[in-house]
Amino acid sequence: MNAGTKWLAWALGAVLFQGCAGSRAVVPSETRSETNMTKHVKGPFDVKVKPMAPDAEPLAYPVGRMSIDKKYHGELEGTGSGQMLATMDENASGGYVALERVTGTLQGRKGSFVIQHSGLMARGVPTLVITVVPDSGTDELKGLTGTMMIHIDAQGKHTYEFDYALAETP
Numbered sequence: 001m002n003a004g005t006k007w008l009a010w011a012l013g014a015v016l017f018q019g020c021a022g023s024r025a026v027v028p029s030e031t032r033s034e035t036n037m038t039k040h041v042k043g044p045f046d047v048k049v050k051p052m053a054p055d056a057e058p059l060a061y062p063v064g065r066m067s068i069d070k071k072y073h074g075e076l077e078g079t080g081s082g083q084m085l086a087t088m089d090e091n092a093s094g095g096y097v098a099l100e101r102v103t104g105t106l107q108g109r110k111g112s113f114v115i116q117h118s119g120l121m122a123r124g125v126p127t128l129v130i131t132v133v134p135d136s137g138t139d140e141l142k143g144l145t146g147t148m149m150i151h152i153d154a155q156g157k158h159t160y161e162f163d164y165a166l167a168e169t170p
Contacts, residue, residue: 038165039107039165040161040162040163041106041164042075043072043074043075044074045070045071045159046158048068048069049066049068050067051064052067052083061087062087063085063087064085067081067083068080068084072160076106078104078105078106079102079103079104080102080103081100081101082098082100082101083098083099084097084098084117092123092124094121096118096119097118100115101113102114106162109139111138111140111142112136112138113132113133113136113144114133118130128149128150130150131148132146137166143166143167143168144165144167145164145167146162146163148160148161
């Protein structure tokens with residue numbers, strides 16, 4: 001790994017885990033079931049982010065690609081795996097997108113679902129939206145909608161807050 005790649009990996013980690021922590025998204029009303037009450041769960045999670053092989057051709061504005069492996073604990077008990085694309089410049093501006101499949105048990109219901117991460121950093125000011133991909137729920141999680149928020153404390157401990165609803169499926 002050359003110095004530029006190391007810097008990018010560090011910067012991407014900062015964007016993903018420090019800069020965007022605490023940002024929150026709102027579930028648009030059209031993605032929620034009006035007949036089901038939104039529920040709120042929270043708990044800790046462990047995460048490993050590993051750089052993946054770079055693209056064959058170098059880009060003028062470097063884009064890093066990484067794998068994501070998580071273990072969720074608490075009322076959401078399971079694993080998450082996915083991929084992330086991210087970039088950041090020397091002004092602390094950048095962005096990342098990721099897709100993550102979460103498999104496990106959510107308050108006693110088993111299944112899997114996909115969440116989409118979309119994070120931006122504008123000169124050090126973060127925004128982050130993590131949303132359940134519509135119709136991605138399986139098994140007992142069919143019809144799942146929701147948003148997730150990530151918190152990171154001063155010691156680097158990660159926790160999540162997940163607001164969700166389970167709609168009636170046709």
